[in-house]
Amino acid sequence: MLKYFINKICGRTIFSPRIMICIPSQVTEVEKKAVIDAAAQAGARKVYLIEEPIAAAIGAGIDISKPCGNMIVDIGGGTTDVAVISLGGSVVSTSLKVAGDKFDEAVVKYIKRKHNVIIGERTAEDLKINIGCVYPKIQDVEMDIRGRDLTSGLPKTITIHSSEMLEALMEPALQVVDAVHSVLERTPPELTADISEKGIYMTGGGSLVDGLDKLLQEKTGINVMIANDTVSCVALGTGKALENLDALDNRKKR
Numbered sequence: 320m321l322k323y324f325i326n327k328i329c330g331r332t333i334f335s336p337r338i339m340i341c342i343p344s345q346v347t348e349v350e351k352k353a354v355i356d357a358a359a360q361a362g363a364r365k366v367y368l369i370e371e372p373i374a375a376a377i378g379a380g381i382d383i384s385k386p387c388g389n390m391i392v393d394i395g396g397g398t399t400d401v402a403v404i405s406l407g408g409s410v411v412s413t414s415l416k417v418a419g420d421k422f423d424e425a426v427v428k429y430i431k432r433k434h435n436v437i438i439g440e441r442t443a444e445d446l447k448i449n450i451g452c453v454y455p456k457i458q459d460v461e462m463d464i465r466g467r468d469l470t471s472g473l474p475k476t477i478t479i480h481s482s483e484m485l486e487a488l489m490e491p492a493l494q495v496v497d498a499v500h501s502v503l504e505r506t507p508p509e510l511t512a513d514i515s516e517k518g519i520y521m522t523g524g525g526s527l528v529d530g531l532d533k534l535l536q537e538k539t540g541i542n543v544m545i546a547n548d549t550v551s552c553v554a555l556g557t558g559k560a561l562e563n564l565d566a567l568d569n570r571k572k573r
Contacts, residue, residue, distance in 0.1 A: 322361040335364035339561040341371045341553055344400045345414035369560050370409055371395070371553055372402035375522040378556030379546035383407050388510030389517065392499060392535070393553065394418050394525030399495050401502045403510055411505045417494045419525040422447055429487035430466065434477050438466040447528065450481040453492040454530025454537075492531060496538045503539065518542035522552040 338358050342351065351368060358366045372391040376383050383389065383404050393400045396419045402412035426443040430436055442464050450462045460481045468475040499519070503511065519541050521532055526545055536543040546552050 335362055337365045337367070337561070338363040339367040339369055339557050341374050341557055342368050343398045343414040344370045344372055344402050344409060344412035367561070367564065369557060370400070370402070370412070371398075372400045372409060372412060373404060373407075374554075374556035374560060375400075375546075375552045376404050376520070376556065377559050378548075378552035378554065379520055379522055381520065387517070388506070388513035390499075390502070390506075390514045390519045392495070392519060392521045392526070394495065394521065394523040394531075395553070396420050396524065399498060399523075399525065401495075401498050403502060403506050403514065405510055410507065410510060411502050413498050413502055415494065415498050417491050417498075418523070419447075421491045422451070422488055422525065422528060425491050426451070426484065426487050429483070430464075430477075430479070431469070433483070434466075435469045436466040436475055436477055437469060438464060442466065446479060446484060447488070450479065451484045451488055452481050452529040453485065453488050454533040455485060456481050456529070488528065492528070492534060495531075496535055499535060499539060515541055518544050520544055520546055522546045522549050524550045 340354055340358060342354060354368065355366045372393050373383060375393040376389060376391045381389050384407050386406055388403050388405045388410070390403050391401070398414055398416055399418045400412065400414045402409045404410065423440050423443040426446055427438055427440065430438050446462060446464065450460050461478050463476055463478050465474055465476050467473070503514070506514070519535065519539070521543060526532070526549055532543040532545055548555070
């Protein structure tokens, strides 16, 4: 897959390209080496690694080179990365495998348990996007979906309310909140003061789940902001970082 995208972007060139790849903040050295080797075999001349929260912060327009602390909560499809960034690097970070995909799984399990109906991941994602929430809505909204009745084995149409989605999504949402708590507890006091003053930045498609910012703000007491163009923050930040390699910490070059 890497080789396909390299050829698609670069075409047939004499020189192999330099590539920067985002990795979760808690990957091991073995996993880093595996990523580098895969990119090299796919045709990269030189491979650079950057942690996803740092790329997300750059993409969100945050100046990470300053000595003040910034907290990033990047909720993607497979992982959620929480990091406190200062002087161009992660001071405290954690990564958990609870993100957009887990939200979808939670919806599938809830519909099966409560309505005895099986739905697909695409339907679960539609529910999450259209009526999903992790903070009570002012007005309860509903959506009709089709699935397979476990009793009869036949197609069945049911109506799902946003209050049900709140119940379904609350468990994975609270796991994200707990990860933020964990990072804040390990953050130096001076940087905690900066975060309290500047707020927490959320990036990634998972941060668009309705009410997640309100839930996090309520549980931490810190203002929470969703970055502009949040879905593309990591990609944009990676591109900017690749254009300014000299500004990156040499420890991240491989």
